[in-house]
Amino acid sequence: MYRYDQFDRDFVDARVAQFRDQVERRVSGELSEDNFKPIRLQNGVYLQLHAYMLRVAVPYGTLNSAQMRMLAHIARKYDRGYGHFTTRQNIQYNWPTLSDIPDILEDLASVEMHAIQTSGNCIRNVTADHFAGAAGDEVADPRPYAEILRQWSTVHPEFLFLPRKFKIAVVGSDKDRAAMQFHDIGLQVRRNDEGQLGLRVFVGGGMGRTPMIAKLVRDFLPEADVLAYCEAILRVYNTYGRRDNKYKARIKILVHETGIDVLRKDIEAEFERIRGGVLDLPQADRDDIAAYFAEPDFEQLPAQSETFETAIAGDKSFARWAAQNVHAHKRDGYGIVTIAIKGTGEAPGDATDAQMEVMADLGERYSFDELRVSHEQNVVLPHVKLDDLPAVYAALLEAELAASNAGLITDMIACPGLDYCALATARSIPVAQELSQRFADLDRQKEIGELKLKISGCINACGHHHAGNIGILGLDRRGVENYQITLGGSGDETAAVGEIVGPGFGAEEIGDAVETLVATYLGLRLTDDETFLQAYRRVGAAPFKAALYPAKEAA
Secondary structure, three states, X not given: OOOOOHHHHHHHHHHHHHHXXXXXXXXXXXXXXXXHHHHHHOOOEEEOOOOEEEEEOOHHXXXXXXXXXXXXXXXHHHOOOEEEEOOOOOEEEOOOOHHHHHHHHHHXXXXXXXXXXXXXXXXXXXXXXXXXXXXXXXXXXXXXXXXXXXXXXXXXXXXXXXXXXXXXXXXXXXXXXXXXXXXXXXXXXXXXXXXXXXXXXXXXXXOOOOOXXXXXXXXXXXXXXXXXXXXXXXXXXXXXXXXXXXXXXXXXXXXXXXXXXXXXXXXXHHHHHHOOHHHOOOHHXXXXXXXXXXXXXXXXXXXXXXXXXXXXXXXXXXXXXXXXXXXXXXXXXXXXXXXXXXXXXXXXXXXXXXXXHHHHHHHHHHOOOOEEEOOOOOEXXXXXXXXXXXXXXXXXXXXXXXXXXXXXXOOOEEOOHHHOOOXXXXXXXXXXXXXXXXXXXXXXXXXXXXXXXEEEOOOOOOOOHXXXXXXXXXXXXXXXXXXXXXXXXXXXXXXXXXXXOOOOEEOOOHHHHHHHHHHHHHHHOOOOOOOHHHHHXXXXXXXXXXXXXXXXHHO
């Protein structure tokens, strides 16, 4: 895990002091809200429906136990006892008072955290695969590249006021666990035919009102050139990206209107012009960064654990949790644990201060003092011995964090929606709560199998509904909440934008509509192993539309 050097500490401390002065001037009335807005956005502070909201950066989703405990402390002291883990691997607090935020930032700085560039038209928090460094299928750990990009992009003077916000994701395997192709820049670590490490580069993905899948712009980029190539992309975007219409200002629109072939020529020309010099990444520097992400001191363990197998045989609930929430690790005798922050009837991604304390303790004791935040609003313990899994499960069960639903229908994504967000047009949380209660039965969830359900409260798509196998978008129809359904979306390596299936449903109808979709899928799948997405891709939208709108189909 990357640790601050003296420059980092001095920089963040100075930024906190500067913002403290700016907040005091805002509270006194010396600064108007219009003048204060760009300042607060640069420090992760939003003004929502009822209060200010603070979004804290968790770079590439990695944090240690001390940092998780600090997040718990902030929730307890400055908020209402909880925090909300987001789809950009960050955490946000919905109820801080403005005058307290400088103290929060000072507390964060004490554990090497901050809120810089978690908002505004800049390069946002760089995200990565939450299984990085633990998954057996990765070519290389993507986090060193994410850290290099974080250092390069932080207060980059040329890219602080882009046409619109800009998002980068890095994955280290053929399996995309970071929705990379829905990012402005997506980077995939790979080796060329000579065995050299480099990156495949995608550009122009995004969600929002105009969802698009990123286009491949470079099949292999030597790793030494990652900064120069990303800078070339940003410069081209900053030059040609539209500023006359914020809805058409993302790089995805530039890619769409210009064409990837034309844009590739511009990027390559700029890359050739600026490569080398300070943007060159010498091997020694790459090695220094990679050293921060060296493997933990793993023990040499057998592939099988008698303790683990005995617990599975003797405890049905533990066996169910282990089968669903424990994933294969690259080292024998270890597993990757997904803590699903999706209790029945709870808001997805919300964790209490007490739950964060428990997760911090588990990370420190059982996972080499390391935790991850996933873009699916869960928390991951990346390196847990199989022998320790029964103890981890017992602690999670006591903390009401032992939901055995990772990857199932109740492991849904949902944005805060109209309960908090000033941009939202409908509520997301009540819909998520109702659906989690409808499908709470674990046997039923297991029968349904893998299904990505994602809910957004407006067209900005913070709930990633475009990438949901079942996506739900809340809209305002003449003052009434109306929920539009999309089907067939995917945020993995087979990325796809969901298809709108027809007219929306009222708040009292959307639960029944999802039930209908699930029943239709169960009735048409060929085998018990065929997932919802596989079935949808095989048969198309027609049978689902017929089930949702029987009167229309009959007519």
